[in-house]
Amino acid sequence: MEATCSKKLWQIVSVLRCRNSSITHLHVYGTTAGPRDEVMQKVIEEVKENDEVMVLRVNCYVNHRSHKLFCQGLYNLLPHSKSGKKIENLESVFEECKAELQYVKSVVMVIVLNNSEMLLNFPPSFLQALFSIPKKVLHLFLDVVRGGTLLQCYNARKSKLKGAVKLVSVARLPWTRFEITEHISSPVQFAFEALSKGEVQEALSARLNFDNNFVRCMLDMVYSVCRDLNQLSYIIEKLWDTGTSDENWANSAASNKLKTCYTARGQNRTDELFYRSEKRPVEDGQTFCLSTSAKYLLIAAYCASYNPPNSDRRFFTKNHGKQRRRVPTTKGLRNNLESAHETGPKPFPVQRLLFIYLAMLEKHDMRNHCAADIHAQVAELCAMGFLNRVSADGNLDTPKYRCIATFEFSEQLARTMGIEIRDFLIDFSS
Structure with a gap:
């Protein structure tokens, strides 16, 4: 294990030190029980010994809720950043990074994104821009170094281009979890397994x-x-x-x-x-390694499994009239109406899931922020063990699923999104 870690350590160091390398993104993942953090600390120490490399460490836990906070936090890490200057987009941040390379001897700027699971809270378009801009910077830099055209040299001088920017994302999850909806990047991955x-x-x-x-x-x-x-x-x-x-x-x-x-x-x-008390701490929703659209989809799947289809109009449509659940006349009928959580989750077609999902997005003004492919999200939730496909594999027209997440988990997840799931379940409605 020690020899393997040492080999990976020097591989990471060599990639970060090489300014002519076409690799702009490394992804290092593994649990805290493994040597991941210790290896990354040694990598940073080795890289800093070279004056041509500058290292910036970003904690994604601190500024994962806002694009502006992320950009401003990254800008504030620059040695020659100006206090009070506002940076609101990624293009401005990387322009400042390129300008920073003119003040120092460094040729390569390495940005280490610790706790990069928090980047899943950003939309895929932001992540695509974050990981694609360093490639554009590097390609222009390599063209100049290898003897580019006069126009490229002029553009490089005009943009004060001197070096390259490389990103290192450090997380517990492999990169496949970051590409649930769209292709974001193709990093070189380094996995660190837990120690025996x-x-x-x-x-x-x-x-x-x-x-x-x-x-x-x-x-x-x-x-x-x-x-x-x-x-x-x-x-x-x-x-x-x-x-x-x-x-x-x-x-x-x-x-x-x-x-x-x-x-x-x-x-x-x-x-x-x-050993902790039985009282559960209030979660902020960031412990769930799911995108925003996946969270809404899981809540919609839970409602579809524990509500009869004839109640969808009542809970998920506007202007449904004076529709009310009839008051049962006998105790037995009352028990039958409230036994959905006792009999277990019911299967539902994917069309019904899509209807409830879109209705919840519309209700919470999230329609424009969650434009992911629902089929890819359903497949990911099935792989994570939240949904279970009950129809045959050959049934491609109307596949059916069942939500197997617990009520406690679904309720806690819904509260982190500002949703009271009891208001959308027939067992708890009045």
């Missing part, structure tokens, strides 16, 4: 310089709930500080009885870290 328990122990022992028996003992207690190297380092350091103040520390270390001595105390510490 033995590799985690070796990494912690090398990082902390503690007794191997102590590290193994603490890892046995918390490995099932935590595999992040940074969190494990913090836990073991705290437990080590607790152990050094114990009078029996030396005797326990000498007699190799660390587990007996520290299991109870370590368990109390880990309980405080990993």
Whole structure:
């Protein structure tokens, strides 16, 4: 594993340092339990040693809700940025980046997009522009370097072109998850798998310089709930500080009885870290790795599975008159009307799903912001385990699906979009 990581590290460094390379986008992905973050930190350190490379690190968590915030945040990272200057679009940002290369010795500007899953909240058109502009800059730069025409040289001088811009997106997800609706970019991907328990122990022992028996003992207690190297380092350091103040520390270390001595105390510490109250925290909606259109589509699919078709007019059309659900005369009929969530989700045709989906977009003024292909979105939701196809594979005209997402998940997802899903379900309507 160490040899593989070292090989990938130098591959990334060589691509970023090479100004004549046609590669403008790298995608590095893997869980926090793997060596992804550690390798990226070493990559940045190695790249910064070369004066010809400038590195800008963008945290997409901070400014993922607005295009203007993203552009302004990227501009503020430039060393010669002017305070108070407003940047509102990507073209202006990259013009400033090209101008910045004139003030410094750098020839290559590397923009590292940490937590790039948050880019899924932007429309595909913005992402296409974000990843295509560096290619245009590089192509013009290479034409000048390789002896372009006089017109190209003149345009390059006029635009003050001196170097290239490269993007590195760092995420947990592979790039296929970013291209749910449209083709955005074709990056060179580097995957970092999670470390095994033995590799985690070796990494912690090398990082902390503690007794191997102590590290193994603490890892046995918390490995099932935590595999992040940074969190494990913090836990073991705290437990080590607790152990050094114990009078029996030396005797326990000498007699190799660390587990007996520290299991109870370590368990109390880990309980405080990993066991939470039953009250659920309020989510902001960014933990769901879905695009905005996919979220609306999943909510529409849940309503289609748990509502009868004759109720669609009531919930999803305007001016539906004085249509009301008739008051049941018997208790048995009342139970039958309210048993949709007890009997399970019902299948629905894709045409009905499209109707509910478009009605919800129209109701929340999102019709112009969600122009994705519904069939691609349905296929992605099926792959993620939210929808299940119940019709035969040969039935291409009227395929039927069933929503298998739980009510708790759908309700929480709907609230992050500002939707109260109970208002669209017949079981909860009055």
